[in-house]
Amino acid sequence: MKTSVRIAIVQEGPVHLDLEGSLVKAGECIAAAATQLADLVVFGEAWLSGYPAWLDHCPDAALWDHEATKAVYARMRANSVTVPGPATEFIAGLARKHGMVLCMGVNEIVRRGPGNGTMYNSLLLFDERGRLQTHHRKLMPTFTEKLL
Numbered sequence: 001m002k003t004s005v006r007i008a009i010v011q012e013g014p015v016h017l018d019l020e021g022s023l024v025k026a027g028e029c030i031a032a033a034a035t036q037l038a039d040l041v042v043f044g045e046a047w048l049s050g051y052p053a054w055l056d057h058c059p060d061a062a063l064w065d066h067e068a069t070k071a072v073y074a075r076m077r078a079n080s081v082t083v084p085g086p087a088t089e090f091i092a093g094l095a096r097k098h099g100m101v102l103c104m105g106v107n108e109i110v111r112r113g114p115g116n117g118t119m120y121n122s123l124l125l126f127d128e129r130g131r132l133q134t135h136h137r138k139l140m141p142t143f144t145e146k147l148l
Contacts, residue, residue, distance in 0.1 A: 002039075
């Protein structure tokens with residue numbers, strides 16, 4: 001019976017609004033944690049592919065027909081994760097490869113069926129065999145997150 005768990009908390013930022021680049025960087029962070037014998041690797045909220053920090057710093061973020069704001073929202077939507085989908089398969093493969101539990105915060109997009117087009121701030125937990133064990137959607141956005 002295992003008596004301890006070695007936890008790695010990723011303190012690196014993603015490649016903001018670039019899902020493919022962020023997945024590559026996540027793989028590098030996970031491989032580095034594996035060299036330190038981590039059992040659990042934890043990424044922050046909306047790590048894939050970046051928290052919408054402009055909400056707190058751009059006075060025009062809430063304007064209805066502001067082209068720059070629409071462009072950044074469209075980029076965020078295009079670089080969001082579908083569950084299940086290619087990004088989750090990639091993360092599952094990393095969990096399997098390294099035999100570790102991975103906890104990943106994502107910007108999730110529902111692309112079909114109920115909720116089509118809805119974005120969630122979600123938490124995904126993969127076990128060491130790469131199985132998705134937890135898929136939690138944040139249902140109550142906080143402060144400026146409500147603008148999304």
